[in-house]
Amino acid sequence: MRTVLLVILAVGLAGLGPTLGRQPAAGPPEHAPEPSAAKITAVNDPDKFAWDLFLEINRPVGAEPRAVRWDEWGDQAVMYTDPNAPPVWPGAKKARNLRPSRQHELRRLQSAPLFAAPGPAPSVPDRGPDSEEVRMNRAGFDYVVQNGLWYQQGVIKQARAPGGIKFPTGAISIKALWKVITEADKPRYHWDEYQPPPVPNQPNQPPKQIIGLIALHVTSKVLPNWHWATFEQEDNPAFADLIGAHDSYGMIPADVKPNPQPDKGYKTALKPELLARMKAAGLDPAWGHYRLKGAQIDFTDATGRPTILGNSITEDGFVATSSCVTCHARATAMFQSGGGGRPAFTHLPVFNPAGQSDNGTPKPEWFWGPGTPAPPIFYQVDFLWELSFAPKYRTVPEDTK
Numbered sequence: 001m002r003t004v005l006l007v008i009l010a011v012g013l014a015g016l017g018p019t020l021g022r023q024p025a026a027g028p029p030e031h032a033p034e035p036s037a038a039k040i041t042a043v044n045d046p047d048k049f050a051w052d053l054f055l056e057i058n059r060p061v062g063a064e065p066r067a068v069r070w071d072e073w074g075d076q077a078v079m080y081t082d083p084n085a086p087p088v089w090p091g092a093k094k095a096r097n098l099r100p101s102r103q104h105e106l107r108r109l110q111s112a113p114l115f116a117a118p119g120p121a122p123s124v125p126d127r128g129p130d131s132e133e134v135r136m137n138r139a140g141f142d143y144v145v146q147n148g149l150w151y152q153q154g155v156i157k158q159a160r161a162p163g164g165i166k167f168p169t170g171a172i173s174i175k176a177l178w179k180v181i182t183e184a185d186k187p188r189y190h191w192d193e194y195q196p197p198p199v200p201n202q203p204n205q206p207p208k209q210i211i212g213l214i215a216l217h218v219t220s221k222v223l224p225n226w227h228w229a230t231f232e233q234e235d236n237p238a239f240a241d242l243i244g245a246h247d248s249y250g251m252i253p254a255d256v257k258p259n260p261q262p263d264k265g266y267k268t269a270l271k272p273e274l275l276a277r278m279k280a281a282g283l284d285p286a287w288g289h290y291r292l293k294g295a296q297i298d299f300t301d302a303t304g305r306p307t308i309l310g311n312s313i314t315e316d317g318f319v320a321t322s323s324c325v326t327c328h329a330r331a332t333a334m335f336q337s338g339g340g341g342r343p344a345f346t347h348l349p350v351f352n353p354a355g356q357s358d359n360g361t362p363k364p365e366w367f368w369g370p371g372t373p374a375p376p377i378f379y380q381v382d383f384l385w386e387l388s389f390a391p392k393y394r395t396v397p398e399d400t401k
């Protein structure tokens with residue numbers, strides 16, 4: 001209302017300008033900036049956007065030593081434990097829950113014939129204990145709670161609803177992988193102390209370990225198909241193997257070619273401007289040892305060639321075919337009748353029969369059956385694979401919260 005009045009006033013004054021001896025209030029319209037001149041960083045400079053996110057989410061917080069923002073987010077290991085009760089926002093750093101890489105476990109399961117076949121086994125990751133965690137920020141977490149996505153029936157119900165599952169633009173999810181490091185390694189890693197879970201019926205319990213972050217996936221719903229970025233610790237021996245690395249914003253050189261031999265390591269640096277931004281944001285200097293391997297915002301390049309991006313740790317064994325956005329487009333769910341009993345909660349396979357990632361444009365037949373109108377075979381769950389795996393079957397009626 002106030003704006004409208006001001007505009008009317010301004011127009012009025014401008015009209016009076018010559019009479020009152022004043023300059024016109026606004027220049028001629030051809031001098032106004034074109035609406036298309038406004039840059040959207042996530043799209044026009046996806047590498048910079050990846051670092052903008054990195055600087056935000058790795059800020060120190062709270063009283064816990066070395067706690068960063070994402071330590072306080074919703075932990076997948078906790079969020080989906082009780083299908084009958086909504087998860088509670090942690091809001092503080094809690095004991096870390098690590099598990100073996102689910103992706104690598106699934107690959108072994110889904111490509112079992114490949115691993116059982118005679119001859120050299122396909123590359124299986126062996127980079128120390130695969131220790132992984134997955135977390136979601138407040139915007140994503142609240143969406144899960146408000147839409148009942150922490151249990152299977154809720155996922156299917158929302159996926160069937162007219163808008164489907166659609167996270168808000170502020171949602172961010174991360175996946176982090178750690179390895180055991182030594183005291184001497186500490187300055188080069190974002191590190192933490194980790195207490196492995198107790199082993200039942202064992203007199204000697206596992207001692208505390210020092211763990212260092214080796215891989216960090218970050219995905220942000222700032223774009224409808226999400227913005228995808230992956231970071232690695234600079235000493236990862238296979239960092240740019242097979243597919244190279246590309247970071248036009250932060251890395252020297254911006255383009256790293258893959259070594260002819262695997263696991264030989266890479267020498268790169270961060271630009272001083274980026275290091276200065278890290279310092280200004282209060283980040284621990286150890287973060288200067290991380291590199292953006294790449295960012296991905298589309299299924300293909302402008303000529304229709306699939307875009308490829310994979311982390312040497314998390315996507316080890318299928319880096320050359322890895323496409324974050326394509327594989328995650330296959331994150332799906334469907335109830336299949338289990339013959340009278342509880343329905344089976346199913347999804348598209350994560351890997352193709354060769355144990356590799358799908359890449360390029362998603363195929364309608366993944367999601368739709370034949371016919372008009374095409375019946376859904378699998379509902380997309382908005383690119384988050386955890387909604388295919390983590391939710392359990394609710395056993396109390398939905399109105400009892």
Ligand code: HEC
Nearest residue numbers: 102103173174175217229230322323324327357384385386
């Ligand atoms: C071949 C399939 C595949 C590819 C390629 C892939 N992912 Fe994933 N991703 C998964 C699966 C399966 C999970 C769920 C299991 C888990 O938590 O590891 C997952 C989990 C995640 C999560 C946690 C949120 C979620 O989906 O539940 C993030 C964030 C993530 N991936 C980012 C990435 C990024 C970034 C890339 C590319 C650099 C990538 N992924 C490539 C299969 C894939």
